Structures are given as structure tokens and as C-alpha cells.
Amino acid sequence: MLPAQSLLIVVPTLNSHPLLPRLLASLQQQTWPHWQLLFIDGPSGVQHRQWLQRCCAAEPRCRWVEQDPAEPGIFGAMNQGFAAAGPADWLLFWGSDDWAASPTVLAAALAALEQPEVASGTAPPEPLPDLLVCSGRYVAADGQLSRPTAFRPTAFWPTAFRPFAGSHSQARLDAAAYRRALWLGSTPPHQATLVGPGARRHLARYAPGFRLSADLDYFLQLSRHRDLQVRCLDLELVHMAAGGISGQQTQRRLQEVRRAYRRAFGGLWWFPFLARYLRRLLSLLEATR
Template identity: 25%
Template sequence: MRVSIVIACLNGGAVLARCLDSIAGQTFTDIEVIVADGASSDGSTEILHRYSEAFGAALVWFSEPDRGIADAWNKAVVRATGDWLLFIGSDDALASPTVIADAVSRLALADQDCRIAYGRVLLVDDAGRVQEILGRSWSARDFRSCRFNLPHQGVFHRRVLFEGGARFDTSYSIVSDFDFLLRELMFAEPMDIGDLVVCRMRVGGISNRPQWAPRGIAEQIRLYRSHVGGMSPILYWDMAKAWIKVALWLLGGDALVSSARGIYRGRSLRAIRPPVRKES
């Protein structure tokens, strides 16, 4: 089994080497790396030239202008030769040296008609401290109502998905992965490969920046209308929370947003936690 790891990169020179090192250190060796660089001007291509010597033919890369992450992914998938594809960003890193070997052992158990499998992703800050664990057990209802997405840096896609011409919709700047998965999983089921942490995703990516939250929810509302139909009051409430997040970010930056998130989650957990029965 071969795994293709697709990396979308634009001026990621400060973090790209760490990402590539996390792949180079894998115990599983049948890995193909495809880097879609969007004509970076910060030295990213020089880094790719340097790593080409270490990876050899296992590293395929190109650098040209694109229309965003979805466009970069679409250019990469036509070059992929792996049985399964994993999409990560240049500021992400594989979680451990054995993660691909562990994933392959689980993917080998997937039914032939299973075309999506997923694990977990750690959201970490610049110091490497874990902020959140992304991913949970599959819920068809939550997913198909656009309330829950699979953690994309932990999602493995069978290459056969793309052989029929399926591509990421470039009109979405934030949730093109969600749209792609919805098209596949509206009537199919993914394989949950359990608590395997596939990737460490750094805070600050386009999908988790507070200032981009309203746009992300607006795109989710569009997803709901496209795939489900009608209106979703819950998503409109999420839009209100997204604007609150922007206001907090403008007032106090990421630190205030993080503190508010912790307080909100703490209260939510207390609200659903059953009371402790005291023994008489």
C-alpha cells in the first residue's frame, strides 16, 4: 500500500522544513509527497530543492500561481499514485514517526467500498501546547446537517475517489474539504480509525483564524442550502457566535479568544455533566 501526502504551500518557508521532516522520519517508507506551491516568494522553493535530494523520486513538487487551497489540491491529485491520499498544510506536522504505519495497518482492514477513513488531529499553539483534539465518533446526522466536519488533516481518501473526475470546489475558500466529503458521504459511511492522532495542526490556519470565522460559517450555510436545502437556525446562531469571536479578537487578540473559548466550554460541560450523587 502506498500513501500520497499532499501539501498545499504558499510562503510557508518558516514551517515547511518541519512538515517535511515529520514525513521523512516515518517508519513506513512507501510514501509519496506532493507539494503544490502557489508561487511562493519567501524561499519555499529553495527548501523544496534541498529536500528533493533527500526524498528523491518520492517528492514531487511544482510552483505556480493558483486560486487557493482547493485549486492547489486539484492540481496535486492528478499527480498522485498512492492508494490513499492525505492532505495537510505546510504548517502541519505528522503526529509521530509511526503514525503512517499505524494508519496503514488500520486502512488495510477497510472494506473495498469504503473510500474515506479518518483519525484525530491535535490543534496546537506555536509552542506545541495542545489546544484541542479535533475529531470524534461518526455521526451521520450531525455531519449531513453541516454541524460536524471530519478533521481534514486526519482524513485518508482512496485515490479512486478522484479517478472519476471528482475535484474540490474552488469557489469555497475555507470549507472546500467539507463540500467534497459531503458529496461522498451523504449516502456512504466513513471508517473511523479510532483514537489515532494523525497530525498536529498549528493554530493560525485559515480554518481556525477568528477573523475568518464569519466567512467560514457563511460557507457552511451555503453548504447546507446546497446539500440539505432550506435554512438552518443552528448555523445562523453559529454565525452570531462567529462575529462575537471576531469582536473578542479585535479587543484582545488570540489570547482573549482562547480564554473565552475555555470558559464557554467549561460551562457547557458543567451544563451536561450529571450531578454527583452523595452517599448518605
């Protein structure tokens, strides 16, 4: 029997094979076994390519392709992932240094997308969302967990979510509420956000010109679609290694974040820009208490 949902996990790689066994093992331990893993490899060396070949030969749920030179950079590789997805696939974009937070996280995430059978004469179930947003957590080199990163209400906007009846773990945002959340500086973490077929019908690739913040721009551009539906799940889906390249290019990231907000909000870009970094400052202050 085929699973109700299919999940394609896309991982751009470049000579990162020492990190990949942890990612792969975290998926092979999942209680929900129907995932597919696609490595999109840049111009890596022989040792890395040999690892990919051995991995894909041993694990039938894995495959790899070379990155198209016409799609450079990490987000170019991720655009190939968009193109590789089937019409019913859910997409999850991870880095080589990401891994599943526990063996049950995929089962919990995909269970949130199951639609129960409806008896004759009863109201239809809620339609599937376009995005399923979970949370992630950064892990330092010493194994210390940081505060989780998530798209969830804060002191800026405590009424952002409308919980489902009888549930304390799921909530939904319509298009207007989603855009207000972005306006107030909140952003879904792409490593913990499942991109559904509905979102890809609206927008099926990252914009060019962004090396570090194409994911922010993608979520902002999605907010222009008035029929967008976002479901939020109180689930720590992924662990991410702290200290990636984006953290080492602060000036470029600030420029790209400003550009993304300007594309979404025009001359009022400065408000969500300041709100984003004020939120981060408050989060850091709270973490030190």
C-alpha cells in the same frame, strides 16, 4: 516488495519554507516509509523555491510542481493534488504548518487499510472504505496541545458508530449514518482524513468559490452517494499549528459554511449550521473545566 497501499501527501505552499522542515522531519521519522510528498507551490520567492529544490534533490520521496494559475488558492492547489494522484493512491492534504503526531501514525493508518488474505470458502473481508477518518490536534505557539478534533460520536448522537467485532479502535459508517453525522454538525478534519480511490470516483475535486470551507463542502457532497463507506480510526494522526488564516476570517467562513450546508440540505441548512457551532461551544466549555 511493494506496499499494500500507497499514500500521497499533498502540501500547498507559498513562501512557507521556514515551516516545512518540521513537516518533512516528521515524515522521515515514520516507521512506514512508503509515503510520497508533493509540494504544490504558489508564486513563491527565490529562497522558498531553492529550499524546495534542495529538499527534493535530497529526499527522493519528495517532489514539487508550480501551482496552475487557473487553480487559485489553497483548494485550487489541492485540486492539483487530486489530479496528481494515481488510481490506487490514498490522498492526505496537509498545510505547511502540519506535521505527523508520532513516528508510528502512518503505519497505524495504513494497517487499518490492509486486507488480510482470505482462505478458500471463507467470507470475503470488508471492502476498503472510501474515507479513513482519524483525528488531529491543534498546538499553540507555546506548545500546549488543545483538545483533539475528530469525527466521532458526541452527546448529540452517541449511536453514530458501529464498532467492528473485537475492535475498540475502529468503526464504520455507511452512507446514511455518515450523512446523519454531518446533519448533526460533525465534520471530518481534512488534515486527518485519508481520501481513497472510491471517494475520488465519486468526487475528485473541491468546488470553486470556497476559500476556507471547500473541505466541508466536499465531505457534504460526498454524502449524497448512497454506496459511500467511511471508516473511523481512533488515531491522533496530525498536529496542526493553531491560529491559521481561516481563524482570522470569521465572517467569510460563516458565509461559506452556510453556503455548503445549503448546497447539501437546501432550506434546512440552518439545522446542521447551528448544530456545528453548538458542538464547538460545548467543546470549548468542556475544555475549560
